[in-house]
Structures are given as C-alpha cells and as structure tokens.
Amino acid sequence: MAQSQVPVTVLTGYLGAGKTTLLNRILSEQHGKKYAVIVNEFGELGVDNDLVVNADEEVFEMNNGCICCTVRGDLIRIIEGLMKRKDKFDGILVETTGLADPGPVAQTFFTDEDVKARTRLDAIVTVIDAKHFFGQLEQGSEAEQQVAFADVILLNKTDLVSPDELAKVEDRIRGINRYARIFHTQNSQIALDAILDKGAFDLGRILEFEPDFLHSGHDHHHEDEVRSLSITADRPVDPDRFQKWMGALLQIKGGDIFRSKGILAIDGAPRRYVYQGVHMMMDSDWGTPWKDGDKRSSKLVFIGRNLDGDNLQRGFDDCLK
Amino acid sequence: MKIDLANPAWQQTLPPARSLATAAPVAACAFNRDGTIVGFALGDGQVRLLPADIKAATPDAADPLHKGVVLSLVGDPAGDGFVSGGDDGRVLRIAADGTATELLALKGKWFEHLVAHRTGAVAASAGKSMFLFRDGEVREFGPHPSTVAGLDFSKDGSRVACAHYGGITVWSLSKDVALPPRRFAWQGSHVALRWSTDGKFIATGTQENDIHVWRVAQATDMRMQGYPAKVKSLSWTADARWLYTSSQPVFTAWPFSGKGPEGKPPLQFGDEGAGLITVVAAHPSAEFVAGGYDSGELQLGDIRTRRSVVLKMADGAAITCLAWSPDGFKLAVGNDRGDLLTIDLRR
Known part of the structure; x- marks a missing residue:
C-alpha cells in the first residue's frame, strides 16, 4: 500500500x-x-x-x-x-x-x-x-x-x-x-x-533555500568555530571527478561538516543535480530541468567546523570541465 | 499432517480461509493455548478474538481494551485466553470470553514485546526493563543499557534473553538462587531476538542488516551478513536444525545441525519476485514454513522438497504477523491494512 x-x-x-x-x-x-x-x-x-x-x-x-x-x-x-x-x-x-x-x-x-x-x-x-x-x-x-x-x-x-x-x-x-x-x-x-x-x-525544494549572499557576516573566524560558506562555479561539473572529490571530502571531514547541500550543473545534463547531506550521509537526485536562458552555474553550501573556503573552492574547481 | 505441496490442488487453489477487514493495522496475532481462539492485536486498541474454526460465525467487535495501539499479544500459557501489551503502558490478561484484567500499568511506557512459555510464565519488555509474570507475581529485571528490542525464553523457561544496544543479556529467573545476569556483547543495536528451540543458540537481528548468533554454553558467536534490510523476524524450526530469517525474497534458512552454519551458505528456496519476506514462522511440528511478504503475498514452503505454494496473493498490504495454531493445521495472518486472516490447511 x-x-x-x-x-x-x-x-x-x-x-x-x-x-x-x-x-x-x-x-x-x-x-x-x-x-x-x-x-x-x-x-x-x-x-x-x-x-x-x-x-x-x-x-x-x-x-x-x-x-x-x-x-x-x-x-x-x-x-x-x-x-x-x-x-x-x-x-x-x-x-x-x-x-x-x-x-x-x-x-x-x-x-x-x-x-x-x-x-x-x-x-x-x-x-x-x-x-x-x-x-x-x-x-x-x-x-x-x-x-x-x-x-x-x-x-x-x-x-x-x-x-x-x-x-x-x-x-x-x-x-x-x-x-x-x-x-x-x-x-x-x-x-x-x-x-x-x-x-x-526535500531535494525538489532545495532551490527555495537559496543562500543569502547579501548578508555580510564578519569574516574573522577561529579555526574551530562553526561557520557556513558557499562556493560556486560557472563551468560545467564533471560528475565522476565531483563524486570522487565529495566522497573523499566527506570521508575525511564528514565529522566536521554538519550540513551540506548543492545544486550542480553537470556537464551535458538537461537537469539540475541536487544533493544534501548530514555529516557523511548524503541524498541526491535530478532536479528541475535547465531552461533556455538559465545561467548554468553550480553552488555548494557547507555548514561546519574547520572549514577552509579556499581549499574547498580549489577542490571543487578541479571537478570542473 | 497431510500437506503435499507437489499436489496440483495446492498449486492451483488458495486454501479455505476466514477473512475480516478492520482498517486498523495488525501488530501481532496468536492462538490461545488450546487452539480454539485466534487473537489479533490492532492499532485501534482492540484485541479481536475470533473462533479458530473458520466456519463458525464471526462475532461482533468488542470495545477496545487498550487506549492506543495493542503492540504485542501471546496466547496465555496459564489460562484459556491471551496476554496483551499496549502503548498505553498496560499489560492485560484477556480471558477466552474477552474480559480483561490488568496485570501491570506503567504510565508512559510501551509494552512492545511479549513472549510466553508453556510452564505458564509470560515475559514483557517496556523501555529498559523486562517484566516477568508468573504465579500471580510481577518481577522486574533491568535496567538494560538501552530499550529492550526483543526477548525470548530459554527452552526450559528458566531464563530470559533480552536484546538491546551493545548485545544481549540473559537473566536467570530462579527466585531461590540469585544469579547475576550474563552479558553477551556485540557492538551495535540488536532489534530482534529468538532463542533456539533446543536452547543452545540465541539469534538476533541487528540495525546493520546482519544476523548475530551466540552459542549460549560456550559464549562464542557468529555473524551472518548480506541482507538488504533489517532482519526483524527470526524463527527456529521445531527440531532446532534450521533458523529461518526474514528480509530476503525467498525462504532463507541457516543450518544449525552438525557443526553449525559457519562457512556455509544458507539454504534458500521458494518463489522469488513477491518482494521481501517481512515475517517468517516455522511450523510448530512439521517441516513447513510460512512466510509473509511486504507485497502481501503469503507462501508456504517445505524444506524437504524445497517446494513452495502461494497461500495468499499479493495485495499490496505488507504482512505484519503470522501465527501457527498449536496443532499446526491453521495459520493466522495480519497485515498493515487491518485484514485478519485465518487459513485452514486441512483440505
């Protein structure tokens, strides 16, 4: 039933x-x-x-x-x-x-x-x-x-x-x-x-939770302080490389990453790829289709401890076409 | 018992049955001690008692006995009726005529598991404690490291094993000699427990979709993996040679005769394709087994011939409980949609 x-x-x-x-x-x-x-x-x-x-x-x-x-x-x-x-x-x-x-x-x-x-x-x-x-x-x-x-x-x-x-x-x-x-x-x-x-x-509603980029939080963080950050990319994502990078990241840093979510523009895919996770666990699915005129960009959000934004951005950049 | 699953009659027609729709999910079913009444524990507080004779008239529903869900039910080993446990924190003794007396009431507790032993004892679990009902007395055992998620009597009824987080605990029930409980440790959460019919083994299902089995005397253990879901239903055959487990698409039995199951694959047989088995019940005397599926299909299997027949077609309502009558001729079946079924295998 x-x-x-x-x-x-x-x-x-x-x-x-x-x-x-x-x-x-x-x-x-x-x-x-x-x-x-x-x-x-x-x-x-x-x-x-x-x-x-x-x-x-x-x-x-x-x-x-x-x-x-x-x-x-x-x-x-x-x-x-x-x-x-x-x-x-x-x-x-x-x-x-x-x-x-x-x-x-x-x-x-x-x-x-x-x-x-x-x-x-x-x-x-x-x-x-x-x-x-x-x-x-x-x-x-x-x-x-x-x-x-x-x-x-x-x-x-x-x-x-x-x-x-x-x-x-x-x-x-x-x-x-x-x-x-x-x-x-x-x-x-x-x-x-x-x-x-x-x-x-709800993976289908991740878009409703667009990060608030307008807010300017103070940028001085202690190493172990919990913070949130997002990284973006305008080039399409290579799914295999992303999978490997994210898998390794969560394996190593999953304890420090409380929440994560993202919308990905996968190379050649007609739909958005959406995921969200808690620590090492993650759910993902295909989201809404890209429409003509949509800017095909990707965005990842992390909330956690010991987050190094530059390092994350570099790692993500390596996943791009 | 003359059941030949190779007989075309078994393959072609469903056996005679009494079916009743109640719309309240069925949490448990049981026959009374002499097998004349079948009881169903329902999600609206009712314990529905029906004549085991499927041709007898169906009595009207009585008022709910519990306030909430009846979570557990066993045939009363010391009377002609049943013992029930509810999420209203009560354990009731129900006579064959449906009148109930309260054995225990603990506000805020859920009596999720009940087991009965032929010597007249009943054990129940609620929260971190196990309660023993015997000779008109109630005794509490515990606390366990976490909520008790399964329990069973030893063969002779002198001990009860309780499953919890981190392993199992075996209590000696003797009032004369106070023995400390024995703890058998295995990390993780144990969510179901059945003591083997010969008393030698205790099997649990775990949160990680494994089976764990301890040899009670030696305190050695073994683990069986490879299930796609938690194994919440375990059933030992009457001769203790096989342990049936749920959560596979076919009957799955681990061999416990001779040297045990280590290094051996389980025996698997039956028709695939009806989903996963949610409840499995070995026959009380013969070498048959009944399996209920999440699709609603019910199969009867014969381990000697590895044959199986469908006793009830898939209808989408997951089977939640099975019980054999003491004589092994009847089978009670409940599902999560509230259908109460009693099947008579004498045809």
Missing part, C-alpha cells in the same frame, strides 16, 4: 529557550491538524494529548565503521510504533533535550530504511534564548551545533534584550549559519506555517 511519508519537524534549543511553549502552542492552536509529539520529559506539556510519546534519546553508533554515523535508536522504534496506529496524523514533532546534538536525529532519517519509508525529515527548528545565547555558547559546543543544523531559527525572548544586544546575537547566529531563516519571537509566538511543512530536506 503506497503510504505518503509523514513530515517530521525536529525542535532543538537549549533548556529554557522556549521549546515547550512552542510545542504547547502547536498542540493547542486550532489548525485542524493532528500531530504526534515525541518529548523527553512527560508532564512538561500542559496539553492532554494521547499522541505524546516519551523518548529516551538513545544515541546508537552504527556498527559500520563510520564513527560519526550515529542514529537515535528510540526514534526508529517510536516511529515504527506510531505507524501501527489506526488514526493517522499529519506530522510528527521531535523535541530534543537542551544539550542534544541534532546530528543523530537528522542522520536517523538518512540511515534507517523503515523510517525513510514512512516519514521524511521536514526541517530542523532551533529555538534560541536571546538573553542567554552568548552564555550558552561558552558552556560547550551544543548551542553552536543547534544553530549550525537549523533550517529555521526562532530568536526568542527578544523582549528581554535591548535592540543592540539582539543585533549582536543575530550577528553571531549569522556567523554560524547564514542560511537559516531567522524569526524574532516573544513567548515562542510564531505562525505555524513558518516552521511546519518547510521541505528543508
């Missing part, structure tokens, strides 16, 4: 940033839709909903020799269980703990065939406490990773900081991830269509 894939929205953010408030909002608003919610702590949600499931955040290493390949074992199990319900639902919301690395959640949707057959990762939404963000960055790599993985960022509690402070926080976020959509919110107040059904991992 052909079943449509249920969209999954991953909700990350530090403790106290406003995730639970956002979840409550989603569950209590009159939108006529039904969501299953996978949370870490029962009882935090004020809404009575029999589709709220408690997760244990069990991060499993895959026994396949790939060290950064970790998945959420509990998520695989819970999704399988949810699919046994007679009453279907419109989407699944996964709340991670405040200190969670979003990597294993995202990779679960690339790795597990059963999960892939039933669901699709829609977007990673990160809620940030504008007042405490800088402090949280100091406390470890989690806050930075959560920003790096995000497709949508709710810069929350903007009423608790001055416009000046807010601009500094936003600037810092942009320094890490300049491709995410940022919304300023108070009390996690946001239109649901801003965070749900975004298709951020």
Whole structure:
C-alpha cells in the first residue's frame, strides 16, 4: 500500500529557550491538524494529548565503521510504533533535550530504511534564548551545533534584550549559519506555517533555500568555530571527478561538516543535480530541468567546523570541465 | 499432517480461509493455548478474538481494551485466553470470553514485546526493563543499557534473553538462587531476538542488516551478513536444525545441525519476485514454513522438497504477523491494512 511519508519537524534549543511553549502552542492552536509529539520529559506539556510519546534519546553508533554515523535508536522504534496506529496524523514533532546534538536525529532519517519509508525529515527548528545565547555558547559546543543544523531559527525572548544586544546575537547566529531563516519571537509566538511543512530536506525544494549572499557576516573566524560558506562555479561539473572529490571530502571531514547541500550543473545534463547531506550521509537526485536562458552555474553550501573556503573552492574547481 | 505441496490442488487453489477487514493495522496475532481462539492485536486498541474454526460465525467487535495501539499479544500459557501489551503502558490478561484484567500499568511506557512459555510464565519488555509474570507475581529485571528490542525464553523457561544496544543479556529467573545476569556483547543495536528451540543458540537481528548468533554454553558467536534490510523476524524450526530469517525474497534458512552454519551458505528456496519476506514462522511440528511478504503475498514452503505454494496473493498490504495454531493445521495472518486472516490447511 503506497503510504505518503509523514513530515517530521525536529525542535532543538537549549533548556529554557522556549521549546515547550512552542510545542504547547502547536498542540493547542486550532489548525485542524493532528500531530504526534515525541518529548523527553512527560508532564512538561500542559496539553492532554494521547499522541505524546516519551523518548529516551538513545544515541546508537552504527556498527559500520563510520564513527560519526550515529542514529537515535528510540526514534526508529517510536516511529515504527506510531505507524501501527489506526488514526493517522499529519506530522510528527521531535523535541530534543537542551544539550542534544541534532546530528543523530537528522542522520536517523538518512540511515534507517523503515523510517525513510514512512516519514521524511521536514526541517530542523532551533529555538534560541536571546538573553542567554552568548552564555550558552561558552558552556560547550551544543548551542553552536543547534544553530549550525537549523533550517529555521526562532530568536526568542527578544523582549528581554535591548535592540543592540539582539543585533549582536543575530550577528553571531549569522556567523554560524547564514542560511537559516531567522524569526524574532516573544513567548515562542510564531505562525505555524513558518516552521511546519518547510521541505528543508526535500531535494525538489532545495532551490527555495537559496543562500543569502547579501548578508555580510564578519569574516574573522577561529579555526574551530562553526561557520557556513558557499562556493560556486560557472563551468560545467564533471560528475565522476565531483563524486570522487565529495566522497573523499566527506570521508575525511564528514565529522566536521554538519550540513551540506548543492545544486550542480553537470556537464551535458538537461537537469539540475541536487544533493544534501548530514555529516557523511548524503541524498541526491535530478532536479528541475535547465531552461533556455538559465545561467548554468553550480553552488555548494557547507555548514561546519574547520572549514577552509579556499581549499574547498580549489577542490571543487578541479571537478570542473 | 497431510500437506503435499507437489499436489496440483495446492498449486492451483488458495486454501479455505476466514477473512475480516478492520482498517486498523495488525501488530501481532496468536492462538490461545488450546487452539480454539485466534487473537489479533490492532492499532485501534482492540484485541479481536475470533473462533479458530473458520466456519463458525464471526462475532461482533468488542470495545477496545487498550487506549492506543495493542503492540504485542501471546496466547496465555496459564489460562484459556491471551496476554496483551499496549502503548498505553498496560499489560492485560484477556480471558477466552474477552474480559480483561490488568496485570501491570506503567504510565508512559510501551509494552512492545511479549513472549510466553508453556510452564505458564509470560515475559514483557517496556523501555529498559523486562517484566516477568508468573504465579500471580510481577518481577522486574533491568535496567538494560538501552530499550529492550526483543526477548525470548530459554527452552526450559528458566531464563530470559533480552536484546538491546551493545548485545544481549540473559537473566536467570530462579527466585531461590540469585544469579547475576550474563552479558553477551556485540557492538551495535540488536532489534530482534529468538532463542533456539533446543536452547543452545540465541539469534538476533541487528540495525546493520546482519544476523548475530551466540552459542549460549560456550559464549562464542557468529555473524551472518548480506541482507538488504533489517532482519526483524527470526524463527527456529521445531527440531532446532534450521533458523529461518526474514528480509530476503525467498525462504532463507541457516543450518544449525552438525557443526553449525559457519562457512556455509544458507539454504534458500521458494518463489522469488513477491518482494521481501517481512515475517517468517516455522511450523510448530512439521517441516513447513510460512512466510509473509511486504507485497502481501503469503507462501508456504517445505524444506524437504524445497517446494513452495502461494497461500495468499499479493495485495499490496505488507504482512505484519503470522501465527501457527498449536496443532499446526491453521495459520493466522495480519497485515498493515487491518485484514485478519485465518487459513485452514486441512483440505
């Protein structure tokens, strides 16, 4: 039986940033839709909903020799269980703990065939406490990773900081991830269509997530700082050379590359070639056809740690015709 | 039992069956101890009980017993009905007349796996714990390193093995002698477990599409690879000579007689082309095996002759559970669309 894939929205953010408030909002608003919610702590949600499931955040290493390949074992199990319900639902919301690395959640949707057959990762939404963000960055790599993985960022509690402070926080976020959509919110107040059904991992919609080139982030980066960058090319791409280069790159640097996506103008191909990845895992497909008059250029986006833009550009240039 | 798969009648016509459509995915099915009732665990909280006699009238549906999905079901080894587990955190004992009594309720837990032993014991898993129901008592074993993803009794019912991340744990159930649990380690996540019918081996399926098998006495192990999907269904033959595994397009059996399967290929037979086997169930006494496919096809195979026949045509709804009646004449089948099927093989 052909079943449509249920969209999954991953909700990350530090403790106290406003995730639970956002979840409550989603569950209590009159939108006529039904969501299953996978949370870490029962009882935090004020809404009575029999589709709220408690997760244990069990991060499993895959026994396949790939060290950064970790998945959420509990998520695989819970999704399988949810699919046994007679009453279907419109989407699944996964709340991670405040200190969670979003990597294993995202990779679960690339790795597990059963999960892939039933669901699709829609977007990673990160809620940030504008007042405490800088402090949280100091406390470890989690806050930075959560920003790096995000497709949508709710810069929350903007009423608790001055416009000046807010601009500094936003600037810092942009320094890490300049491709995410940022919304300023108070009390996690946001239109649901801003965070749900975004298709951020949909290869067919990668074009909708065109990088924001107009923004000028500061260019001073420490070696280990998480940042985002894009590289481009106007000459057609040799598919074999690209495959080899990207394969080697992810093999060596996959642990440092949180997200990557790209649109390629393959030599002689009538369609765009699109891909996107999380760490070492990648999905790719043929996208929309090039039309007459389209500028056939390629663009790759990376978000990660220890990224050397010049080196990446040189490597990519070697893949061109 | 007179089933000759070479007989043209078997090849040409589907056997008589009772079929009922419920529209709620079927998570598990089982016969009761004496084989008179067949139970189906449904995705709407119902445990549907039907007479095993396919010619008997079909009773009306009763009210749901669980709030949510009935995730697991076994024939009650200490009664005339069943024991069920749900995602409402409850384990129920269901009498043959459908009345239920609660054995355990744990808020927020999912009772995903249940196994029964003929001595009357039932073991269930929820989260990181295993629960033993015996002689009117409930005992908890654990916690395991992760959520228990499969469990089974030893042949004599004195132990239970639980699969989890990083390997399996074998618990001695004796109340008189408290033995520490034995841990058999193998990296990765183990997602299904079956103890061999002779008690000598424990087999698991892994997240990485492998099979792992331990020799219990020697604590040595072996790994079988080459599956295109996770092996979530494992079934030992009654004589423990073969281990059937799902996730192949044909019946796939590893030989465990003599020196075991090391260095040998599995025996494969049956009709290809119906997709992948999702559930496999060895016959309780004879050398037959039933396999349900993700396409909905159901095949019956005979390992002696390597013949197979189609018992149910592919209809696109993946088969999710299979159960043989204790006498081996009937087969219960459920799928993810909510069809409940009872097939009578005496023709």
